[in-house]
Amino acid sequence: MPEPASTSILPILLPPPTLRPLAFRVFTKKHSLTITASSLQSLATFVGRNCGSGWREEGLAELVLDEIAKSWKKAGGGVIVEDTGNGAALLKSILKALEGNMSGGRVIVRDTAKDARGRALISENEVGDGELGKAGSASKGRPDSNEDGLNIGEESGLNDTRRWIKVVGAFEQHRPVYNVNKRNFDIMNIPPSLFPPPSQRANIFRDRYNLIYQRLLRNEAFHIPLQGTSSVSTARRSYKLTSIANLLGRSGTSHLLLGLLSMSPTGDLSLTDPTGSITLDIKYARAVPEDGAWFAPGMIVLVDGVYREEEVVTGSTLSGSGGVGGTIGGKFIVASVGGPPCERREASTGAAHRSGDGDMTVEGGFGWVDFLGVGSERSQGPRMRQIEKMCLHKGQPEEQDNVRKHVVVMSEVNLDVPKTVGALTHVFANYASLPENQLPLVFILIGNFIQHAVMSGGGSGGSIECKEYFDILASVLSSYPRLLQYSTFVFVPGDNDPWASAYSAGSSTTLPRDGIPDLFTSRVRRAFTNANNEHHPQNPHHTPGQAIWSSNPTRLSLFGPVNEIVVFRDDISERLRRTSIVFKPPKTQDDSNTAQNDTTTPDEDMELDKQNDNEPPPPEAEQEAEQKQDQQQQQEQIEKAQQKTPNPTTTIPITQNPTTLHASRKLVKTVLDQSHLSPFPQSIRPVLWDYAPALHLYPLPTAMILADSGADPFAVTYEGCHVMNPGRLIPEGSRSLVRWIEYDVMKRKGGVKEERF
Structure with a gap:
């Protein structure tokens, strides 16, 4: 189709105030974007130069501004269209690409069938989305940026699920920080340093507090009901937080505080928020839910109780009162302590899913924030969900069984233990015998790869001995070239692995920690290179296998922002048992319970934690009975399977007893409620x-691998996040047992497997 003849445009000088009403209607009303004064100046200059005097009468400016807003959102720009910082380069790229597609003041849509890649208004590669953006721009090629009408071609290259897997190390991902004034997240662009100014240490806890505080205020339990609402809506109690500085002069009143648990210089337990600090009296306190989470110094908690002001000693001053920003005089008599309720991923990112009637079920959130560096939910989510559906969710059930969808996780792979070689050989041999379309997508091997920190042993071999252990791993992997050709291997170090163990001597190292140096992993990389060189796949879009030595923690992004898997190696359960606060057991006498309920209502104040808990609290009588029946049925099935097939390599699913299940739920709830992988003071971690x-x-x-060698293996879902612990590869005291986790990315569920080798 021939392009229309271009008409000359006489540029005009368009003042920004004249364009402001139209820009507000297009950007703010239609696309929910905000424009700054500098960006409005750039838009006015662009419209005046390319649309001329017909910008208003012919409606040229509205069409151009609409295309600019669509391109900005598609490229992953923030809510604010700004002409400074990173936004300047993005806006300049959009205007430059749009100007090349304009004729006579109008945007000309090219023939995308002939020139789909080169004529796109803006490609993800231009805005720096990395490999994911490059892969997306090659298949995108559409001028229509309406996310509800995405058309993705049935290309064979898109069907490879491993193409959409990206490993993001802790030193590579974005660093979002919540801005209290803008009520949005800012991505820190200042290069990080290992020796930052001392003020940055205080910012760590301030950022954690601000993040949890805004999350808490978004909870329905903290919404203040409007006047004039119905009695049904006002029947539910709303909770109000009080800052510590506002306790002054309000002795004898009950309050709900949010703050950081810490130990004061005098050895007393205190609570701190940005306005001040107060000493806590936990003599009569109890945890809510009862024995449902850990509470230790370094955690941000909700505290309900009564403030008791100290008596006047001299004049009108309070004894020990430091005023606003310091230690508040008096004590806070704690009635109950609980963790801040968690927030589901869909509510945080604003991931909009259509229900059966076609209505959007979730809205709002921080959908334009690129938390991980793989694209934001609003810009990449709809398209990536279509690709996920094309790759994983086939039409027929029999086709779904032949889809590569598994992630294999093994933890505490001690290469210096002789039995580890036999365990790895057994696991790799089982998966190598599967057909090509059933091979695992990813193998995640988690340290400690060295059981003891030999790097700090002086004369025990040091780096030479560590190098030999990883050479043993290379020889084991070389025996299974199919796995090296079709799977991605991710290696996450532990505290005893080099180089961190050279100065830690096996103690806790700093977080995050970098991956294992190339000095020790050269032969493993060579094994992958040799296996891929010998393999000549028939599929031209085949993605060769690779070995990635990542950091601790590390994250796996599958289909951009759709699926995120966090991998973290830490013995966090043992640290919690050492540092947690022990509350007195509740009284069982009816009179004491009645008296306590008359003075305080901790159950009501902290009931919101249970309401937001996806996993129920410890099972009651009926639930325990159902669990016992399920365990008996599973045990009978296992015994029958063992009688029919006495083969020692039979896979036996692990069934958690109530004690193990409760301990795992307690650990998972503690970590996810804190929204932090290490909620401890700097002196401890x-x-x-x-x-x-x-x-x-x-x-x-969407999933989290919490590799804790001190806890039993488990797989628990809490608030939509599936948390798994593979435990030790070889359990303590066993001779021929091997345990690992197999995670299904389609069902977003994992299970612990155990076999004999």
């Missing part, structure tokens, strides 16, 4: 100050 945002769990990931 040091964190690199500039890289602290990499430890945040906001928004919640």
Whole structure:
């Protein structure tokens, strides 16, 4: 189709105030974007130069501004269209690409069938979305940016699920920080440093507090009901937070506080928020829910109780009162302590899903924020969900069984233990015998790869001995070239792995920690190179296997912002048992319970935690009976399977007893409620100050691998986040048992497997 003849446009000088009403209607009313004064100046200059005097009468400016807003959203820009910082380069790229597609003041849509890649208004590669953006721009090629009408071609290259897997290390991902004034997240663009200014240490806890505080205010339990509402809506109690500085002069009143648990210099337990600090009296306190979570110094908690002001000693001053910003005089008599309720991932990112009647079920959130560096939910989510459906969710049930959808996770892979070689050989042999369309997508091997920190042993071999252990791993992997050709191997280090163990001597190292150096992993990389060189796949779009030595923690992005898997290696359960606060058991006498309920109502104040808990609290009588029946049925099935097939390699699913299930739920709830991987003081678990945002769990990931060698294996779902612990590869005291986790990315569920080798 021939292009229309271009007409000359006489540029005009368009003042920004004249364009402001039209820009407000297009950007704010239609696309929910905000424009700054500098960006309005750039838009006015662009419209005046390319649309001329017909910008208003012929409606040229409205069409151009609409295309600019669509391109901005499609490219992953923020809510604010700004002409400074990173937004300047993005806006300049959009205007430059749009100007090349204009004729006579109008945007000309090219023939995308002939020139789909080169004539796109703006490609994701131009805005720096990395490999994911490059892959997306090659298949995008459409001028229509309406996300509800995406058309994705049935290309064979898009069907490879491994193409959409991206491993993001802790030192590579974005560093979002919540801005209290803008009520949005800012991506820190200042290069991080290992030696930041001392003020950055205080910012770690301030950022954690602000993140949880805004999350708490978005909870329905903290919404203040409007006047004139019906009695049904006002029947539910709303909760109000009080800052510590506002306790002054309000002795004898009950309040709900949010703050950081810490130990004061005098050895007393205190609560701190940005306005001040107050000493806590937990003599009569109890946890809510009862024995449902850990509470230790370094955590941000909700505290309900009564403030008791100290008596006047001299004049009108309070004894020990430091005023606003310091330690408040008096004590806070705590009645109950609970964690801040968690928020589902859909509510945080604003991931809009259509229900059966076609209505949007979830709206709002921070959909334009690129938390991980793989694209925001609003810009990449709709398209990536279509690709996910094309790759994983086939039309027929029999086709879904032949889809590569598994992630294999093994933890505490101690290469210095002789039995580890036999365990790895057994697991790899089982998966290598599967057909090509059933091979696992990813193998995640988590340290400690060295059981003891030999790097700090001086004369025990040091780096030479560590190199030999990883050479053993290379020889084991070389025996299974099919896995090296068709799967991605991700290696996450532990505290005893080099180089961190050279100075930690096996103690807790700083977080995050970098991957294992190339000095020790050269032969493993060579094994992958040799396997891929010998393999000549028939599919030209085949993605070769690779070995990625990532950091701890690390994150796996599958289909951009749609699926996020966090991998973290830490013995966090043992640290919680050492540092947690022990509350007195509740009284069982009816009189004491009645007296306590008359003075305080901790159950009501902290009931919101249970309401937002996706996993129910410890099972009651009926639930325990159902669990016992399920366990008996599973045990009978296992016994029958063992009688029929006495083969020692039979896979036996692990059934959790009520004690193990309760302990796993308690651990998962503690970590996810804190939205942080290491909610401890710097003296207990040091964190690199500039890289602290990499430890945040906001928004919640779709899945999390919490590799804790001190806890039993489990797989628990809480608030839509599936948390798994593979435990040790070889359980303590066993001779021929091997355990690992197999995670299904289609069902977003994982299970613990156990076999004999």
